[in-house]
Amino acid sequence: MSATSTVAPKDRGAPLALSGRDLDGAHLDLAGFRGKVVVLNVWGSWCGPCRAEAGDLEAVFTAERAKGVQFVGINTRDLDVSAAKAFVRSASLSYPNLYDPQGSLLLRFPAGSINPQAIPSTLILDRQGRIAVRALQPVTRAQLESLLGPVLQEAS
Numbered sequence: 001m002s003a004t005s006t007v008a009p010k011d012r013g014a015p016l017a018l019s020g021r022d023l024d025g026a027h028l029d030l031a032g033f034r035g036k037v038v039v040l041n042v043w044g045s046w047c048g049p050c051r052a053e054a055g056d057l058e059a060v061f062t063a064e065r066a067k068g069v070q071f072v073g074i075n076t077r078d079l080d081v082s083a084a085k086a087f088v089r090s091a092s093l094s095y096p097n098l099y100d101p102q103g104s105l106l107l108r109f110p111a112g113s114i115n116p117q118a119i120p121s122t123l124i125l126d127r128q129g130r131i132a133v134r135a136l137q138p139v140t141r142a143q144l145e146s147l148l149g150p151v152l153q154e155a156s
Contacts, residue, residue, distance in 0.1 A: 003137040004147070007130075009154065013110055015129030020098045020105050023075065023085050028096055030129060036070045037151050038125040039144070042106065042114070044077045045087035049138040050120045054091035056141035057122075060148065061095050067152060068127075073097035074105055076119065124151050 019029035030038060041057055043050035061071040072095060075084040079101050088097060098105060106116040113131050114121050124133035124147060132151045135143070 004133070004135045004143075006133050006147070006150070009126070009132075012126065012128075012130035012132060013113075016109070016113075016123075016125060016131060018098075018105060018108060020100060022096050023081055023088065023099050028072070028098055030072065030125070033070045033072070034129050035127055036068045037127060037148065038129070039069065039071045039148065040074060040123040040125065041071065042074045042076055042119055042121045043087075044075065044119055045083040046078065047119050051087070051091070053120060053138045053140070054087075054093060056139065056144065058091065058093055058095075059141050060144045064145075064148065064152075069148065069152070071095035074100055076100045076103050076106060076116075124148060126151055126154060 016030060019027065022028045057071065073093065075097050078084040081099055084099060100106065103116055106114060113134065114123065115136055118136040120138050122135040122139050123131055126132045133147045135147060
């Protein structure tokens, strides 16, 4: 599998079923975002490339949310939630983040859809909640916008 891949609509699997607790302990379920294009970003506060891409992710979220785009982060391998919260504050992230200290949420992804060792990773879900794009590498603002554009153009 290459570092970035797209999945044609006819080849997409079932909607991704994923829910858990956010950094404040509140329940968060991706099903609540059906009808929106969802960008999922897996990150850790200990991850240099994650810190490097965070500003670009927030910039794309801010620019695209009015078009029906929702971002959700998945913090992984931070055993202390305070480290994750500090990362969110320092990066000025305004979108919700699931807290997954043991990586158990990542194990719920369909086989082959994400590599839990490839941090950061970004998935783009179509409006039905199906995986449309995988980027198993850090992304820049320009890369993310070019990957997001075609999914936004799809009929809902």
